[in-house]
Amino acid sequence: MASVQVPASGHLDNRLLAHLPGEAFALLRPDLRQTIIPAGMIMLEAGRPIEKIYFPQTGLASLLVVTRDGGAIESSTIGREGAVGLHCGLGDRLSFTRAVAQIGGRFSVLRAARFAQIVQDFPDVRNLISNYTEVLWAETQQIAACNAVHDASSRLCRWLLQSADRVGSDQLTLTQEFLAQMLGVRRTTVTLLAQALQKKGVIKYSRGQISILERGALEACACECYHVIQDDRLPGSVGVRL
Amino acid sequence: MPRYVFDLNTGREVFRDPDGMELADATAAEAHGAAVVREIIRNNKAQTSAWRLQIHTGEREPCFEILFASVDDSIRHLPLKVQALVRQGSSTTASLMETFQAVQLTLLRAKAAIARSRKHPYIAASDGVRI
Numbered sequence: 001m002a003s004v005q006v007p008a009s010g011h012l013d014n015r016l017l018a019h020l021p022g023e024a025f026a027l028l029r030p031d032l033r034q035t036i037i038p039a040g041m042i043m044l045e046a047g048r049p050i051e052k053i054y055f056p057q058t059g060l061a062s063l064l065v066v067t068r069d070g071g072a073i074e075s076s077t078i079g080r081e082g083a084v085g086l087h088c089g090l091g092d093r094l095s096f097t098r099a100v101a102q103i104g105g106r107f108s109v110l111r112a113a114r115f116a117q118i119v120q121d122f123p124d125v126r127n128l129i130s131n132y133t134e135v136l137w138a139e140t141q142q143i144a145a146c147n148a149v150h151d152a153s154s155r156l157c158r159w160l161l162q163s164a165d166r167v168g169s170d171q172l173t174l175t176q177e178f179l180a181q182m183l184g185v186r187r188t189t190v191t192l193l194a195q196a197l198q199k200k201g202v203i204k205y206s207r208g209q210i211s212i213l214e215r216g217a218l219e220a221c222a223c224e225c226y227h228v229i230q231d232d233r234l235p236g237s238v239g240v241r242l
Numbered sequence: 243m244p245r246y247v248f249d250l251n252t253g254r255e256v257f258r259d260p261d262g263m264e265l266a267d268a269t270a271a272e273a274h275g276a277a278v279v280r281e282i283i284r285n286n287k288a289q290t291s292a293w294r295l296q297i298h299t300g301e302r303e304p305c306f307e308i309l310f311a312s313v314d315d316s317i318r319h320l321p322l323k324v325q326a327l328v329r330q331g332s333s334t335t336a337s338l339m340e341t342f343q344a345v346q347l348t349l350l351r352a353k354a355a356i357a358r359s360r361k362h363p364y365i366a367a368s369d370g371v372r373i
Contacts, residue, residue, distance in 0.1 A: 151284060151285040152282065152284065152286075153286070186274065186277060186278055186281060187263070188248045188263060188274065188278045189278050189281040189282060191259050191260070191261065192248070192257050192259060192278070192282070193282070195257040195258065195259075195260075196257050199255065
C-alpha cells in the first residue's frame, strides 16, 4: 500500500471532507493519508473495533452483512459522497458490518482516535457525523426493502447507476463474481441479466469492465430505489443537510 | 471438473452464457440451474413460466433444460392438478415459441437465398452467425 502526503485538493474529492469546517479540516490535514486501495481489500471487519476512517476519493466501498455460512449481501455502498466508519468520531465503536473495497481507487485514511479528538472541539463536525449516519441509515433501510421485494434485474440496474454516481464515471471496473455477491445471487444469474441489458444496448460488458451506454434506459430498467437513494435527494428527504 | 453453460431462452430471445461454470457433474449442474431459475423468477413481474434455462456442456452439446414453471415456488399453493396444468400449458407455450423461432429463421434464410440469387445485398445474422 502506497501512502503519501497529497495536496488538499485530492482529499477534497471526497464530499464529506470538503464539507468539514475549514478550521477542522486544517487540523486533520496533517493526519490524513492518501492511499491506493485495491479491489477486494477489507477495511473493516464485523465485530472488530473501527481503527481507521476511509474517505473514498475515486474508489467505492460496500458494507456487507456476513452470514455464518460465509455468504454476504450488500447493505450499503459508500463512494466519494461519504466515509467508511465515520461514526467512530463519536467515540470507540465496533463495526457492525464488513466493509470491502468494491472498486479499487484513492482513499483518504485517518486514524479514528485522532478524528475523535477533533470532533470534541467542533460541534459542526459532530452534526455532520450524525446527519451522515442518519442518511446512511435511511439508505440501508431502503436497500433492505429492495433486496426483499425487487427482482434481480432491477436491482442490478439500480446498483450500476448508484455505483456510477458514486465513483463519478460511467465505466465500472468489477467482476461478475463480485456483482453477484453484492446482489446475493449466483454469477450465472448476473451473467444472463447483464447479457439481456447488453442486447438492449443499455450497457456494454467485457471482462471485468461495465460501461453504461444509455443512462436513461438503464434508469427505466432500475427499481424506484435508485431515485430514492440518490445522493442529491436522500439527505433532503430525511430533513438533514450534508 | 466438467464445464457447463447456461443459456436463457425467453421464447423471444436467447441470452447466452459466455463463460459457463465448472461443476462436479450433471446433478450439480441441474441444482445450479434450478437455483439460477429461482433467482430470475423471484419478484419478477414478467410472465416467466414458459421461459427455459438450457444447459449445455462446455463444448455446447445440449444436456437438458429446465422449464421455469417446473421450479416456480409461487404456484405451490395450488392443487396438484392445477400445478400440473400450469406446467403443461407453459411447456406447450415454450414449444410453440421454439417453433416460431425456427420458422423465423427459415424465413430469414429463404429471404437471404432469394436476395443473393438476384445479386442483391442481404445482411442478416442469428446468434452472431451470418445467415
